[in-house]
Amino acid sequence: MKSLIVSDKATISRLAERLKHAESHAQYQRIQCVLIRATLGSSAVEIAQLLGWSTATVHVIHSRWAKEGDAVFELRGRGGRHHQYLSLEQEQALLAPFVARAQGGGVLTVTEIQQAYEQHTGRQVAPSTVYRLLDRHGWRKIVPRPQHSKADVAAQAAFKKTAPSGTPRGRAPG
Known part of the structure; x- marks a missing residue:
């Protein structure tokens, strides 16, 4: 079987240096995938088990690295406003x-x-x-508070228990 990854010292040192400066976890794992093959000569099955990937994914990364080189480590971002009407x-x-x-x-x-x-x-x-x-653009809906921040709940409860004078409940027994 033809080896896609050459394990010379220059390649290994370049990959090890690149591993130190990986920008994301996904990029780190991709570099590891190639580096493990270059240093240890592990099979795709073993690398897949180490990284928690499928064997097919390891084969794809190795194949792409052989064709594209370090460009395989550059990941394009996800998301974005692809269907915007205005910038x-x-x-x-x-x-x-x-x-x-x-x-x-x-x-x-x-x-x-x-x-x-x-x-x-x-x-x-x-x-x-x-x-x-x-x-x-940082706007938010402003709604009034349900009650004043300095309201005294105890005083409100006490007020509700006393009836105002001049009402049937507030008259003195007579």
Whole structure:
């Protein structure tokens, strides 16, 4: 069987140095996968058991490393806004008049922002789109407190037990 990984000292030292500077756990494991083969000459089954991977994954990493070299260790990021209508800068520009009004003490409704968003993009969007937009830019819904922070609960309970004078319960027996 042809060896995909050459175990010379230069390759091993380069991989060992790269292992020290791995940016993520996934990148660390990929480097380990190649380094274990280069240093110990372990089989794909043994490496898979060590890393908790399938044997097929180890074969893929070894094959890609033989073809691509160190590029196999560079992982592309996950996620992202792939279906956005506006960029972050365009969203900030859209929210600018609403920010000015809010800083002046004005009340904003999501429907107003949604209408402006739809007019700007030329598409209808769900309210959840606008809520996510506001969350992305650090906005939050402010609601009044259910009770005052300095309220005395004991005094309120005592007040409820005493009836005001002039009411049938508050009259002195007579």
